[in-house]
Amino acid sequence: MSAHSGQPLVIPFERVGMDDVGLVGGKNASLGEMVQHLVPKGIPIPPGFAVTSHAYWLFLDATGLRERIREILSDLQFRDLNNLADHGRRVRETILKAEMPEELQRAMLDAYHELSAKGGKPLDVAVRSSATAEDLPGASFAGQQESYLNIHGDAALLDAARKCYASLFTDRAIVYREENHFDHLKVALSIGVQQMVRSDLACSGVMFTLDTESGFRDVVLINASYGLGESIVKGLVNPDQYFIFKPTLDRIHRPIVGQRLGNKETKIVYQDKGQVPTTTIKVPAGDRQRFCLTDDEALALARYGVEIEKYYSERSGHAEPMDIEWAKDGNDGTLFIVQARPETVVANRDRSVIEEYRLEKKGRILVKGLSVGERIGSGHVRVLRDAKNISTFKDGEVLVAPMTDPDWVPVMKRAAAIVTDSGGRPCHAAIVSRELGTPAVVGTGNATTELTDGQLVTVSCAEGEEGKVYEGALPFHIDRTPVAHLEKPKTKIMMNLADPDQAFDHSFIPNEGVGLARLEFVFTNFVGIHPLALLHPERVRDAETKKKIDQLTRGYRDRSAFMVDRLAEGVGRIAAAFYPKDVIVRASDFKTNEYAGLLGGADFEPTEANPMIGWRGSSRYYDPKYEEAFLLECRAFRKVREEMGLTNLIVMIPFCRTPEEGKAVLDTMAKAGLVRGKDGLQVYVMVEIPSNVILAEEFAALFDGFSIGSNDLTQLILGVDRDSEIVSRLYDEKNEAVLRAIRHVIRVGKEKNIKVGICGQAPSDDPAFAEFLVREGIDSISLNPDTVFKTTLAVIKMEKRLRKKS
Numbered sequence: 104m105s106a107h108s109g110q111p112l113v114i115p116f117e118r119v120g121m122d123d124v125g126l127v128g129g130k131n132a133s134l135g136e137m138v139q140h141l142v143p144k145g146i147p148i149p150p151g152f153a154v155t156s157h158a159y160w161l162f163l164d165a166t167g168l169r170e171r172i173r174e175i176l177s178d179l180q181f182r183d184l185n186n187l188a189d190h191g192r193r194v195r196e197t198i199l200k201a202e203m204p205e206e207l208q209r210a211m212l213d214a215y216h217e218l219s220a221k222g223g224k225p226l227d228v229a230v231r232s233s234a235t236a237e238d239l240p241g242a243s244f245a246g247q248q249e250s251y252l253n254i255h256g257d258a259a260l261l262d263a264a265r266k267c268y269a270s271l272f273t274d275r276a277i278v279y280r281e282e283n284h285f286d287h288l289k290v291a292l293s294i295g296v297q298q299m300v301r302s303d304l305a306c307s308g309v310m311f312t313l314d315t316e317s318g319f320r321d322v323v324l325i326n327a328s329y330g331l332g333e334s335i336v337k338g339l340v341n342p343d344q345y346f347i348f349k350p351t352l353d354r355i356h357r358p359i360v361g362q363r364l365g366n367k368e369t370k371i372v373y374q375d376k377g378q379v380p381t382t383t384i385k386v387p388a389g390d391r392q393r394f395c396l397t398d399d400e401a402l403a404l405a406r407y408g409v410e411i412e413k414y415y416s417e418r419s420g421h422a423e424p425m426d427i428e429w430a431k432d433g434n435d436g437t438l439f440i441v442q443a444r445p446e447t448v449v450a451n452r453d454r455s456v457i458e459e460y461r462l463e464k465k466g467r468i469l470v471k472g473l474s475v476g477e478r479i480g481s482g483h484v485r486v487l488r489d490a491k492n493i494s495t496f497k498d499g500e501v502l503v504a505p506m507t508d509p510d511w512v513p514v515m516k517r518a519a520a521i522v523t524d525s526g527g528r529p530c531h532a533a534i535v536s537r538e539l540g541t542p543a544v545v546g547t548g549n550a551t552t553e554l555t556d557g558q559l560v561t562v563s564c565a566e567g568e569e570g571k572v573y574e575g576a577l578p579f580h581i582d583r584t585p586v587a588h589l590e591k592p593k594t595k596i597m598m599n600l601a602d603p604d605q606a607f608d609h610s611f612i613p614n615e616g617v618g619l620a621r622l623e624f625v626f627t628n629f630v631g632i633h634p635l636a637l638l639h640p641e642r643v644r645d646a647e648t649k650k651k652i653d654q655l656t657r658g659y660r661d662r663s664a665f666m667v668d669r670l671a672e673g674v675g676r677i678a679a680a681f682y683p684k685d686v687i688v689r690a691s692d693f694k695t696n697e698y699a700g701l702l703g704g705a706d707f708e709p710t711e712a713n714p715m716i717g718w719r720g721s722s723r724y725y726d727p728k729y730e731e732a733f734l735l736e737c738r739a740f741r742k743v744r745e746e747m748g749l750t751n752l753i754v755m756i757p758f759c760r761t762p763e764e765g766k767a768v769l770d771t772m773a774k775a776g777l778v779r780g781k782d783g784l785q786v787y788v789m790v791e792i793p794s795n796v797i798l799a800e801e802f803a804a805l806f807d808g809f810s811i812g813s814n815d816l817t818q819l820i821l822g823v824d825r826d827s828e829i830v831s832r833l834y835d836e837k838n839e840a841v842l843r844a845i846r847h848v849i850r851v852g853k854e855k856n857i858k859v860g861i862c863g864q865a866p867s868d869d870p871a872f873a874e875f876l877v878r879e880g881i882d883s884i885s886l887n888p889d890t891v892f893k894t895t896l897a898v899i900k901m902e903k904r905l906r907k908k909s
Contacts, residue, residue, distance in 0.1 A: 110157040112210040116297075119153055121418070127153040128233030128293035133443050141414060146407050147439045151228070151297030152214045154264065156235055158207050159291040162268060165204040171197055172272070173288060181281045184494045184513060187274050194272040199265060211264060212257050215296065227255050227299040227373070229441075230263040232270055235291045248276060248292065252331060253299060253373040253380035260296070267294050275512040300441065303372035303381075304433020306395040307332040308342060309529045310404055311446055312349075312412040313424040315537065316476065316528070318449040319607035320424060321679065322360070323347045323405040326529040327396050329386050330370025332428055332441075338506035338526025338533075339383070341365040341473075341546050343394050347405040348679040351748030358747040359398060360675040361603075365527060367391050393658055396431075404429055404438055411443055424450040448538050454611055455587035459889075460565040463578040469554060470522070472547035474563075474570030475533040477608065480520035480542045481561040481576045484554045487514075501560055503550050507532040515539065520562035522550045522572055544570030568604040584892050589613050592898040594876075595883035596891055597685075599862055603629070603673040606680035609888045613895060616684030616751075617677060618810065618885020619862035622691045622736070625673035626701070630666050631655060634732035636703025637662040643703045652702055663735055670739035671747070678749040685753055687787055687810065687860075687885075690736055692757040694719050716819075720758025720789075725767040737775030744782065755787040755810055760794055762801040769805065779807070787858075791815035796844040799851040808858035809848055810885075813865050817841050836865045837872055849879045858882045867894040870901075877901045 119127050119135030127135065131153040142148050163169040175193050180186040219226040232248030249270035251263040270276070271292045280287055300307070308327040313320045328334050328342040335342050346361030367386050374382040396404070408427055415423040428442040460479045485500040487493060493514040496502065502518040504511065506525040515521060515535050521543040523532045528545070536543035542564040544550075554560065554572065561577040564570045597618030600606060603625060632652055636643050640662070643649050652662075659665040678686045694714035699705050711717040718726075724733040743749050754777070759765045765788060769779055772786070779786045788795070788802055791812035795802055802809070813836050818825045820841055823834045835841070845861075852859035860883035866873035867890035876884060877898055886894055 111155055112158040112161065112207055113152055113154055113214045115152045115214070116148075116150065116295075125235050126155050126157075126293070127295075128156070128235050128291075129444060130231060130233035130442060131293050131295045132233075134295060134297070136418075137411065137414075137440065137443060141411060141440075144410060146410060147437050149298040149300055149439055149441060150218060151295060152218065153233070154207075154211055154294035154296065156291035156293050158210070159268065159293070161204055161207055162201070165207075166201040168198060168201055169288060176277075176287055179277070179281075181278050184274075187277060187513070191272055191274045191277055195269040198269040198272070201265075203261060203265060208261055211260065211296075215257070215260055218296070218298065225256050227253050228260065229295075229297045229299050230254050230260065230267060231295040231297065231442075232267045233293040233295050234271060234276075235293065248273070251380070252333070255380075259380075264294050268292055273509065275509045278513050297441065299373075300430040300437075300439045301373075301433045302332070302430035303330050303370070305431040305436070306330070307428075307430035308335055310408050310427040310429055311424065311529075312408045312427070313446060313450060314346070314607050315446075315449055315533075316474075317608040317611070318452050318454070319610060319680065320422065320450075321349050321682070322607070323349060323352075323408045325396070325401055325404055325408075326527060327394075327401075328365060328367050328370065329390060329395050330372050331381065332430060333381075334369065334371050334383075335527065335529050336531055336534075337508055338523060338530030338545065339369055339371075340367050340525070341527040342367065342529065343396065344527070345396070345401045345405075346676065346679075347402060348675070348682070348747065348749070349405070349409055350682060352402070352405055352409060353748075356746060356748035357398065357402060358675070358679065358749070359401065359672070360679045360747065360749075361672060362394070364392070364394060367395065400431070400438060407438070407440055411440070415443075415445065419445075422450075455585065457582075457584045457586055457611060457892075459582040459584075460563075461580055461582060462561075462563055462565065463580060465573065466561070466577055467574040468571050469560065469574055470544070470547040470550045470572045472522070472544040472550070472570050473526075473528055473533075474566070474568060475528060475536050475543040475545060476540070476564050478540065478542040479561065479563045479565050479579045481559070482519035484556055484558040484560055486551050486554060486556055488551060490514075501562060503554050504532075505551055506530065507535070511535075515541070520544075522547060522554070522562060524548055524550050542570075544572055547572070567602060582889075586611075586613050586892065589892075589895065590899060591615075592895060592902050594881060594898050594902065595860075596895045596898065597687075597860065597862075597883050597885040598891060599885050599887050600677055601625075603676035605888075606677045610680040612888055612891050614681070614684070614891060615883065616681050617686040617688075618860050618883055619755075620674070620677050620686060620688040622670070622674070622689060623693055623697070625670055626691055626693070629669040629673045631702055632666070633698060633701040633704035633707055634663075634666055634735055635707040635729070636701075637666055638731055638735075639707075640703075643706055645706075648703055655702075666735050667738045667742060670736060671742040674739060674752065675743045675747050675749055678743055678752045679747075681751070682749060683751050686749075686751050687753045687755050687808075688740070689755040689757050689789065689810075690720075690724070690733070692720050715824075721756055721760065721764050721768050722758070724756075725764075725771045730771055733771060734775045737772050737777040741775060741777050744784065750783055753785045753787055753808070755789060756806070757789045757812075758791065758815075759788050759802070760792055762798060762805060765802060765805045789815075790848050792819055793844070796848055799848050800855065803851055803855040803857055806857070808860070809852055811845055811848060811859070811861040811863075813841070813845070813861055813863040816844065820844060836863075837869065837875075842875060845876070846879055849881055852882070853880065860885055864890070870897055873897060874901045874905075878905060 116138040231250040325345040326342040342365040344363040348358035424446040426446040482501045490510040526545040561573040595615035599619045601624035699708040723729040785807040787808035788806040862885040
């Protein structure tokens with residue numbers, strides 16, 4: 104260790120911590136904190152050292168750079184992009200030409216040699232910038248300074264350090280300090296030198312201890328791709344993605360509640376020869392088509408993430424979601440944590456008001472990609488293929504680019520929306536758009552060729568995981584709902600859900616769980632194949648259909664496992680979002696014509712004149728012609744409850760015509776190990792057929808709860824086809840016959856001590872119907888998410904009024 108005026112120039116990571124941000128910057132302070140406190144807990148972190156802020160000031164003072172930089176920046180006009188580019192370039196060139204003081208060179212090289220001594224030869228290291236004003240609450244921005252990888256030898260280390268110092272004056276860093284009112288000559292740069300992990304031989308990525316889109320805090324989100332992590336951050340690839348549920352993450356449970364295979368077309372690897380230390384190469388097709396982490400490795404990383412979050416939260420005294428970089432060593436398979444910092448964007452989002460953007464109409468879709476955020480923006484397109492051309496950009500335009508890096512930040516701040524060809528949700532464009540609150544659609548593949556300058560478009564991120572760019576300026580509105588102090592009514596207000604991708608976001612709406620999760624949506628969007636076509640591919644006659652099924656199930660030797668895994672993932676995502684509240688999942692209730700629409704379905708389904716009252720629901724489950732397919736559903740439910748630990752899952756049986764049929768279904772479920780009462784499993788039945796009402800006592804003896812399906816019940820009590828416009832005037836859920844049926848079911852439920860709920864829109868559409876349900880003492884009302892708040896307020900008023908009357 105050397106010193107300047109008695110101050111240290113170099114300090115090993117194990118001797119610095121979060122109290123030393125002013126000395127070693129945010130990144131190095133966090134690394135030192137983890138080396139001291141988390142390595143002893145078994146979390147692998149590569150060793151290294153920090154070159155301190157004192158070293159930076161020594162460099163500037165010994166070379167006269169301080170005065171020279173002040174002189175160059177004296178007439179800076181940072182909002183003038185040409186002026187900004189000229190001043191930034193001149194400062195960087197001045198720093199790169201300066202000779203580093205011998206005292207500083209000696210201190211850095213001594214520390215490097217000491218780090219290398221254990222291996223017996225000079226180490227390959229990462230040289231990272233760590234500014235003393237970055238990674239601070241309220242002043243965080245992605246990629247302000249540079250990092251240099253695969254640095255080998257004394258000369259290369261000193262050269263990389265000088266480049267780090269110069270990167271303190273990139274255009275984006277200058278703008279960042281100007282906008283945050285930091286004096287350029289009062290912000291120092293520390294440098295971190297860390298042993299490289301050979302992830303070029305394996306994989307690496309970014310991990311967040313919350314969902315970066317919704318802010319849901321009970322998951323770890325892992326992004327993974329082959330080679331060095333810069334591929335992900337730079338948006339060169341769409342990475343693999345894993346969602347892992349934290350509350351049940353232990354050695355017994357394996358709660359992977361989401362998994363997406365990325366394209367991973369290229370990877371960045373070390374280059375042993377030449378001036379450039381890394382290069383980008385193609386990933387073989389076979390590697391692209393499989394996940395780069397095993398499930399066990401993803402779970403291990405998630406446990407590291409949880410431990411890191413726990414430590415930082417305890418240290419700060421409040422919940423501290425984390426943004427973590429990791430790398431897998433290709434030599435021995437060790438998973439290393441290489442950086443960690445608090446996530447300061449999504450975690451600080453105000454949830455006292457729920458804000459929902461809604462398109463009022465839709466138009467022609469021009470391109471699609473991954474949505475970032477949940478907002479909508481519109482404007483004229485500006486296609487920029489290089490950051491050198493950003494001076495042509497006008498405020499309020501839609502930025503369309505192949506990808507972005509930190510040099511694009513000044514123009515990204517002025518955009519109404521951002522659209523890129525490449526990248527996944529952890530890429531630079533996504534990170535910055537979240538910080539700005541700007542809607543972004545990334546990874547479109549073709550935006551720069553399909554969209555043209557001046558074209559008027561609407562960019563929508565308000566429709567789930569898929570972001571869309573529409574032609575024209577479409578009208579939209581924003582619903583803002585204050586939820587901070589909403590009281591709970593006695594009647595439970597639950598939600599109807601279909602799309603697992605929206606579950607995390609909808610969990611923030613005040614609710615008592617999910618009263619109806621429709622498995623049909625998960626079937627269609629997560630599986631897409633008729634279950635019997637998976638079990639009996641030899642019976643699929645169409646060659647093109649067989650080819651599509653082969654493509655969807657690639658990597659699965661047991662095709663039935665494909666369906667079990669995909670169903671479990673979709674159901675598990677919903678159950679995790681609302682855990683530990685009840686999540687009632689209805690078993691598949693397709694009609695024969697709908698089953699026939701699945702891939703391969705036409706070869707297994709009969710043609711029925713009236714599928715609505717034909718071979719659907721319970722009548723399929725125990726039928727020898729379909730039982731083996733239903734058993735796959737049961738295996739998926741069992742996986743969610745037993746492997747993922749999500750015991751809040753309740754199974755609901757639809758269209759059960761007789762008690763005998765109910766018993767047959769329960770017996771069939773038991774064949775798959777899904778036994779009512781085992782490990783607390785509850786099984787509900789839909790009340791949607793007159794026989795369910797007439798024989799309510801008998802059904803109550805078999806099941807743990809009733810869920811009234813008022814749409815089908817009204818149709819079948821009144822004998823009215825609800826889809827027929829001709830007799831639609833007769834379809835009325837408030838008809839006395841329907842009301843008497845519902846009243847009877849609620850009464851039986853109370854007598855038999857089983858739960859009774861209703862899942863339909865009638866209570867939100869008609870206050871009189873809702874008041875009838877509340878007055879009769881129904882346990883729960885399940886509604887579509889967009890009507891939950893309105894109906895909750897109405898039910899609270901009804902309950903107060905009824906209490907006064909009594």
